[in-house]
Amino acid sequence: MKKLGINFENVLAIKEELNINVLQALYKLKGIGITSLDVKYERLIGENSYLKEILISGLSVDSLFAFCPLGEQNNYKKALEIVDFAVEYKVKEIMLLPEFIEGGYDETMLSNLKQNLRRIVKYAEAFGVSIGIENVGVKDYPFNDESSTLDVLKSVKGLHLIFDGGNFLLYGVNPFTAVNSLAPYVQRYHLKDRTLTTSLGDFIETTADNKNSTVVEVGKGDCSCLKVYENIRQYYPSVPLVLEFPFGESNIFDKVEKSAMYVHTEMFL
Secondary structure, X not given: OOOEEEEHHHHHHHHHXXXXXXXXXXXXXXXXXXXXXXEEHHHHOOOOOOHHHHHHHOOEEEEEEEEEOXXXXXXXXXXXXXXXXXXXXXXXXXXXXXXXXXXXOOHHHHHHHHHHHHHHHHHHHOOOOEEXXXXXXXXXXXXXXXXXXXXXXXXXXXXXXXXXXXXXXXXOOOHHHHHHHHHHHEEEEEEOEEEOOOOOOOOOEEOOOOXXXXXXXXXXXXXXXXXXXXXXXOOOOOOOEEEOOOOOOOOOHHHHHHHHHHHHXXXXX
């Protein structure tokens, strides 16, 4: 079954943009063909949890994500708690994001990160839960280009990748080039289409090679989303697709709607 998801952080932005509540935003997205959510773990626990609204909406939580201090030795307790939560609510995928460290990760931190991930993956596999990482287009992040991402994936058996073409382009990496070696590891595809052209919007980000960029509707940018998708599908024909826009961007509903239409008419053939 082909499913199109969206990051829940973008749902919260749409809620504010359209001046509606969270449940109304979820129903609105459901109406344009969104079927699932990637949700930050902290949004589902505690007093300010959105779990009730999500369950009422009928949209499924297909993936959880969270930042964890994985560069510290034997620091994987939070990740195991997330796995336990996922098992309770029948969520099959988790994306773990190492915390940002100014100056980047040294060899010791990278070694700790890999060892922690090995333990987490082994624990999660026993419950049928998949653990993935995402390439992030920031200089100080431990996997931001093709080689550093591939190194971690090869070092941790059973670890998967949430491929984000927009993040690769932010770091100056061609997503279509990167996917050639990474496709066998991909378990989710974040559809974040970025443009480097001069006709930019209000939310401008600077790439690692000092170019202005902005995230646009899927199919209108420089990330070769359809070609990347076709490459991934050679290994995972039903790879889940997830719309995602920068969390700091507030006016996104029009782009989300057009992106959903593109996916359903051009990618889900």
